[in-house]
Amino acid sequence: MKNKTLIFVVIFIAVSGFIIGQNQIPKSKAGNKSKEIIVKPNDGHQRLPIECKRCHSCDFPTKKNPCLIACPRNELITIEHKPEEGPEYVILNNNGKRYGKVVFSHLIHAQMADISIGCDGCHHYNIAGPIEKCENCHKQERKRKDISRPDLTASFHRQCYSCHRDWSHSNDCSYCHLPIAKETKENIQKKMNNLIGKTHPEYVSQPKIIYETNFENGRLVTFNHDEHVKLFGLTCKTCHQNDRCTKCHDVDRTYDKPRKHDLKGQPFEVVHQNCITCHKDNSCNKCHMNEVKDKFDHKLTGFDLGKHHSKLPCDKCHTVMNLPNKLNPSCISCHTDFVTGKFNHKRTGLILDDTHKELDCESCHPSRNFAQKTVCSDCHDNYSYPKQKPGKSVTK
Amino acid sequence: MNKINRRNFFKKAAAIASVAAVSTQNADSASTNILSDERMGVLVDTTVCIGCRHCEWACKEAHNIPAGQLDDYHDRSVFKKFRRPDETALTVVNEFENQKNKLSPIFVKAQCNHCDHPACVSACIVGAFSKFENGSVVWDGSKCIGCRYCMVACPFQVPTFEYNKAIEPRIMKCDFCIERTKQGMLPACVEICPMEVMTYGPRNEIIQLAKERISLYPNRYENYIYGEKEVGGTSWVYIGNKKMWEFGMPKLKLSPAPGVSESIQHGIFAYFVPPIALYSLLGGIMWLTKKRSDLEEE
Ligand code: SF4
Ligand code: SF4
Numbered sequence: 064m065k066n067k068t069l070i071f072v073v074i075f076i077a078v079s080g081f082i083i084g085q086n087q088i089p090k091s092k093a094g095n096k097s098k099e100i101i102v103k104p105n106d107g108h109q110r111l112p113i114e115c116k117r118c119h120s121c122d123f124p125t126k127k128n129p130c131l132i133a134c135p136r137n138e139l140i141t142i143e144h145k146p147e148e149g150p151e152y153v154i155l156n157n158n159g160k161r162y163g164k165v166v167f168s169h170l171i172h173a174q175m176a177d178i179s180i181g182c183d184g185c186h187h188y189n190i191a192g193p194i195e196k197c198e199n200c201h202k203q204e205r206k207r208k209d210i211s212r213p214d215l216t217a218s219f220h221r222q223c224y225s226c227h228r229d230w231s232h233s234n235d236c237s238y239c240h241l242p243i244a245k246e247t248k249e250n251i252q253k254k255m256n257n258l259i260g261k262t263h264p265e266y267v268s269q270p271k272i273i274y275e276t277n278f279e280n281g282r283l284v285t286f287n288h289d290e291h292v293k294l295f296g297l298t299c300k301t302c303h304q305n306d307r308c309t310k311c312h313d314v315d316r317t318y319d320k321p322r323k324h325d326l327k328g329q330p331f332e333v334v335h336q337n338c339i340t341c342h343k344d345n346s347c348n349k350c351h352m353n354e355v356k357d358k359f360d361h362k363l364t365g366f367d368l369g370k371h372h373s374k375l376p377c378d379k380c381h382t383v384m385n386l387p388n389k390l391n392p393s394c395i396s397c398h399t400d401f402v403t404g405k406f407n408h409k410r411t412g413l414i415l416d417d418t419h420k421e422l423d424c425e426s427c428h429p430s431r432n433f434a435q436k437t438v439c440s441d442c443h444d445n446y447s448y449p450k451q452k453p454g455k456s457v458t459k
Numbered sequence: 460m461n462k463i464n465r466r467n468f469f470k471k472a473a474a475i476a477s478v479a480a481v482s483t484q485n486a487d488s489a490s491t492n493i494l495s496d497e498r499m500g501v502l503v504d505t506t507v508c509i510g511c512r513h514c515e516w517a518c519k520e521a522h523n524i525p526a527g528q529l530d531d532y533h534d535r536s537v538f539k540k541f542r543r544p545d546e547t548a549l550t551v552v553n554e555f556e557n558q559k560n561k562l563s564p565i566f567v568k569a570q571c572n573h574c575d576h577p578a579c580v581s582a583c584i585v586g587a588f589s590k591f592e593n594g595s596v597v598w599d600g601s602k603c604i605g606c607r608y609c610m611v612a613c614p615f616q617v618p619t620f621e622y623n624k625a626i627e628p629r630i631m632k633c634d635f636c637i638e639r640t641k642q643g644m645l646p647a648c649v650e651i652c653p654m655e656v657m658t659y660g661p662r663n664e665i666i667q668l669a670k671e672r673i674s675l676y677p678n679r680y681e682n683y684i685y686g687e688k689e690v691g692g693t694s695w696v697y698i699g700n701k702k703m704w705e706f707g708m709p710k711l712k713l714s715p716a717p718g719v720s721e722s723i724q725h726g727i728f729a730y731f732v733p734p735i736a737l738y739s740l741l742g743g744i745m746w747l748t749k750k751r752s753d754l755e756e757e
C-alpha cells in the first residue's frame with residue numbers, strides 16, 4: 064500500500080512538473096528524488112513573479128520546513144479577491160475554555176479592506192491561490208519551540224485589536240466573544256443570521272472639509288469632497304488607502320469646525336500626498352486661502368453649464384481631468400454636427416417647418432450661440448420664441 | 460513554612476555566628492546563584508498589550524492570592540493610579556499615554572525581572588533568595604528573617620512584605636511561577652495573555668527575537684531592549700515604542716549594581732570581621748529600619 068502511494072506521488076510529481084514547465088522549479092533539485100520541493104504543484108504559487116527569498120529564508124523551502132521569514136507583511140504580494148467572493152461570516156475560537164465562540168463578520172470587514180488595510184492586512188503571506196489557514200504558520204500551542212511568530216490566539220487578537228482598540232476603547236472580551244455560559248447553538252445561529260445578507264453601510268461622505276494649516280498666506284484649505292467624487296468622478300481608492308477604521312468609527316465628526324491637520328512637522332510630500340497627484344501644477348493659493356472657499360461654480364470660468372451641461376461628468380469635455388484646460392466655449396467645438404444640413408432639429412423638441420428648414424442656423428441663433436435666446440424679430444416683426452414657433456413641438 | 464520571627468533572630472544569629480566563625484563559606488552556601496546558559500527568559504512586547512489585566516488575575520490564581528472574577532479585571536479605573544507589584548498582586552499593569560496614537564494607550568506589565576545578578580540575592584544575609592538554573596529568583600520562607608534588605612536592594616522595588624499579616628508575614632514577589640514551570644507548564648501570566656505580550660523561551664533566543672522584531676518593524680519599536688544589559692541583564696526583557704524609563708521603569712546602570720547591602724555582607728565576610736560585630740551592626744540597622752517603617756505605618 065505504502066509503495067503504491069509512493070509510486071503515485073512520484074508519477075504525479077513528474078507529470079505535474081512537466082506540465083508546469085521547468086523554470087519554476089530549481090532544475091538541479093527538481094528530480095524525482097526530492098519530492099518535497101514541489102509543495103502543491105497545482106496552486107501555482109511558485110509561478111508568481113517574485114523572488115522566493117521574499118518569503119523564504121532557505122534555498123529550498125519544503126512543506127515541512129517552509130522557512131518563512133518573519134512577516135514583513137506590507138512587502139508581500141497578494142492576489143486579492145472581491146469581498147463578495149469570501150464568506151459572509153467565519154466562526155472563530157472553537158475550543159475556547161474561558162470565552163466562547165466569535166461569529167466574525169468577514170464580509171463587512173472585507174468590504175472596507177479596499178480603503179484600509181487591504182486583504183493582506185489580515186491574510187498576510189497569502190500570496191496566491193486559496194487562503195492559507197492561519198494555523199499553518201501560527202501554532203495552537205503557546206508553549207512551543209519556534210517562538211518567532213505569535214501563537215494562534217495571539218495572532219488573532221493582535222489582528223483584531225490593531226483596529227478595535229482605537230475603535231471601542233474597550234478590552235472587554237464579550238465585545239466579540241459569546242460568554243461561555245451563553246454559547247448555545249441557538250445563540251450562535253442568531254449571530255450568524257444577523258450577518259446573512261448584511262453588508263457594510265455605504266460610506267457617508269461629508270460635502271466639504273475645512274483644514275486649518277500653518278501656512279501663513281492662506282491658513283484655511285477648503286476641500287470640497289463632494290465635487291471630487293461627484294464632479295470629478297474620483298473613486299474612494301484614489302485617495303483613501305490605508306485609512307484607519309477610526310476615521311469614521313468612534314470619532315467626533317464635527318465637520319463644520321475647521322479640522323486641525325494632524326500632519327505637523329511632516330515633509331511637504333506627505334502632507335500633500337492626496338492632492339499633489341492631480342494638483343501638482345497649481346500654486347499654493349489654489350487651495351490655501353484665508354477664508355472658506357465656496358463650492359466650485361462653473362459660471363466663474365466664463366462658461367455657464369446651464370441645464371444642458373450641468374449633469375455631464377467633467378471628463379466628458381475635459382479629457383485631461385487634472386488640468387481643467389480651457390476649452391473653446393463655442394458649441395461647434397464639441398458639437399461638430401451643429402451645422403446646417405447635418406443637424407436633425409427634431410432633437411431639440413421642435414421639427415422645423417418647410418420654410419425654416421432651409422435657413423442657416425445663424426438666422427435664428429445669432430453667432431451660433433445656441434445657449435442664447437432664439438431671435439425671430441430679424442424677419443418677423445413682433446414675433447418671439449416660444450410664443451411663435453418655427454415649426455411643430457414634439458416630445459424629445 | 461518554618462518562619463523565623465524577629466525575637467528568634469538573635470538566638471539563631473548567635474548560632475550561625477559560631478558556625479560562621481569557623482567557616483565563612485557556610486553563610487554564602489545558603490543561597491544559590493546559578494547563571495546557566497539555558498536559563499529561560501521572557502520578552503515583554505509592550506506594543507501589543509491591551510491592558511486587560513488577565514495576567515494579574517492568573518498570577519493571583521496561581522499563587523493562592525484572592526483573585527475575584529476575571530471579568531472584573533476589565534475595569535479601567537485602576538489605571539488612574541500608578542501601581543507597583545505588592546503582596547496582593549505580584550504583577551501589575553500600568554497605563555501610559557501613547558503620544559503616537561492617543562486612542563491606544565501603552566500598557567506595561569511589571570513584576571520581578573529575575574536579574575542575572577540579583578541584588579536581592581546579594582542583599583539577603585541569610586540566603587533566603589536564590590537564582591536558579593531556569594533563571595528564576597525565588598524567595599525561601601524557611602530562611603527569611605524578615606529584615607527586608609531585599610526590598611531596599613532591588614533596583615525595581617519588587618519584593619514587598621505582608622505588613623498586614625500578624626502571623627508569619629511573607630516577602631512577596633513574582634517567583635517566575637517556579638512551581639508551574641517545574642511541571643512543564645508556562646508561567647500563569649504568559650499562558651493566559653490573549654495577546655502573547657510575553658514570549659517565554661531561552662533567554663538568548665528571547666534577546667534574538669527582540670532584535671529581529673525591532674529590525675523588521677523599525678517604526679514600531681524604539682531600538683532598545685530594556686533588561687538586555689540593565690544591572691547586568693535580567694531574565695525578563697522589554698521592548699516598546701519608547702525606552703522603558705518613559706513608562707515608569709527606572710533608568711539603571713548597565714553594570715550589576717546590587718546595592719549597599721551586598722558590600723556590607725560580603726565585605727564583612729571577605730575581611731573576616733568577627734561575626735558578632737557584624738550581627739550587632741545589622742541588628743542595629745534592622746531596629747532602625749523597623750522603627751522607620753513603623754512610623755510610616757502609623
Ligand atoms: S494579559 Fe497580556 S494583554 Fe492583558 S494586560 Fe496582561 S500582558 Fe497585557
Ligand atoms: S528584580 Fe529585584 S527582586 Fe527581582 S531578581 Fe532583580 S533584584 Fe531580585
Ligand code: SF4
Binds near residue numbers: 517
Ligand atoms: S511569572 Fe508567575 S509569579 Fe511572575 S508575574 Fe507571571 S504569573 Fe506572576
